[in-house]
Amino acid sequence: MATSLLLSLPPELRNAIYEYVLASEEKISVAFRLEPSQGNSYRQATHPALTRVNRQIRYESLPVYFARNSFVLCAEGSKAVDARRWLEANNSYLDHLRRVCVWVRYVTPAANGRAVPTSKSRGAVGIFLRRRPRGSWSVDEDWCWVTVLSRPAAIAADAAFLIGKLRFLLQSNPTDAISFVQLLSNLKEEYIKNKTM
Numbered sequence: 589m590a591t592s593l594l595l596s597l598p599p600e601l602r603n604a605i606y607e608y609v610l611a612s613e614e615k616i617s618v619a620f621r622l623e624p625s626q627g628n629s630y631r632q633a634t635h636p637a638l639t640r641v642n643r644q645i646r647y648e649s650l651p652v653y654f655a656r657n658s659f660v661l662c663a664e665g666s667k668a669v670d671a672r673r674w675l676e677a678n679n680s681y682l683d684h685l686r687r688v689c690v691w692v693r694y695v696t697p698a699a700n701g702r703a704v705p706t707s708k709s710r711g712a713v714g715i716f717l718r719r720r721p722r723g724s725w726s727v728d729e730d731w732c733w734v735t736v737l738s739r740p741a742a743i744a745a746d747a748a749f750l751i752g753k754l755r756f757l758l759q760s761n762p763t764d765a766i767s768f769v770q771l772l773s774n775l776k777e778e779y780i781k782n783k784t785m
Contacts, residue, residue, distance in 0.1 A: 606649045611656040618661050618674045654684035663692045663776040675765035688717045695783045711735035713747050715754055725758045727751050753778050
């Protein structure tokens with residue numbers, strides 16, 4: 589059996605190679621299908637080919653992949669199901685996550701007092717989370733409006749609510765797939781509840 593030239597290099601050099609090859613300028617959408625408008629700005633969250641070469645390279649490179657990239661998690665709809673599946677499949681690497689953007693679909697209250705996101709609500713608020721190695725998650729003050737449509741006038745108040753609620757929910761310090769999924773679900777429910785008040 590042939591010996592891998594990559595594996596014959598010192599670990600420090602291999603890690604530098606992994607960082608160069610696996611780090612992306614684009615955010616990685618944790619969805620198994622991207623909208624046509626997202627193709628230029630996002631990549632799908634599939635493990636890069638390098639991580640599938642052999643077991644040792646996978647073991648060494650996946651922590652780098654998760655630590656050096658920004659991932660987008662959606663809080664509802666079919667993309668939330670994708671996020672849950674992705675979190676569960678990658679549970680053993682979630683400790684390596686450093687940057688996550690949570691997308692929450694914009695909600696407008698209905699006339700009857702019910703507030704629900706619909707397919708007509710084509711925008712989302714993106715909230716940015718960061719974590720230092722072996723640290724707790726923190727929420728950035730910055731947020732983004734995720735769509736090609738113009739921003740609603742009251743969206744800044746919604747973003748402020750979501751940032752505050754996310755800070756509160758992060759006190760539980762999610763470290764595994766189940767706690768991340770619960771956090772996304774709670775954030776969505778609290779946002780809808782806030783819009784019906």
